Amino acid sequence: xxxxxxxxxxxxxxxxxxxxxxxxxxxxxxxxxEVPGVLSAQRFQLLRLAPSKTFHQRYLCLYNFEAENxxxxxxxxxxxxxxxxxxxxxxxxxxxxxxxxxxxxxxxxNEILK
Numbered sequence: 001x002x003x004x005x006x007x008x009x010x011x012x013x014x015x016x017x018x019x020x021x022x023x024x025x026x027x028x029x030x031x032x033x034e035v036p037g038v039l040s041a042q043r044f045q046l047l048r049l050a051p052s053k054t055f056h057q058r059y060l061c062l063y064n065f066e067a068e069n070x071x072x073x074x075x076x077x078x079x080x081x082x083x084x085x086x087x088x089x090x091x092x093x094x095x096x097x098x099x100x101x102x103x104x105x106x107x108x109x110n111e112i113l114k
Contacts, residue, residue, distance in 0.1 A: 016090035
């Protein structure tokens with residue numbers, strides 16, 4: 001099985017940051033984890049520690065999933081698109097950017113954590 005990551009960058013609607021976070025944690029991520037092949041999900045908030053003019057989205061959600069090959073990965077993404085998962089009105093949908101990445105090598109860990 002190959003490993004993939006679906007990266008979803010987004011912003012909440014102004015003034016609805018907590019509502020958007022609650023929707024991700026209590027509704028969207030659990031819905032995504034029901035899709036066969038999706039292994040885990042985790043949300044992140046952008047910190048301006050490294051100079052970047054590229055990202056205007058303040059939030060990132062990474063979905064880890066497995067598939068036999070790129071065609072199978074594409075099928076999983078198509079399933080996600082067809083499921084019409086409910087979106088929150090607190091999510092600024094015009095800010096959403098999605099990208100799928102395929103692992104190019106094994107996951108490596110710090111020796112202390114092994």
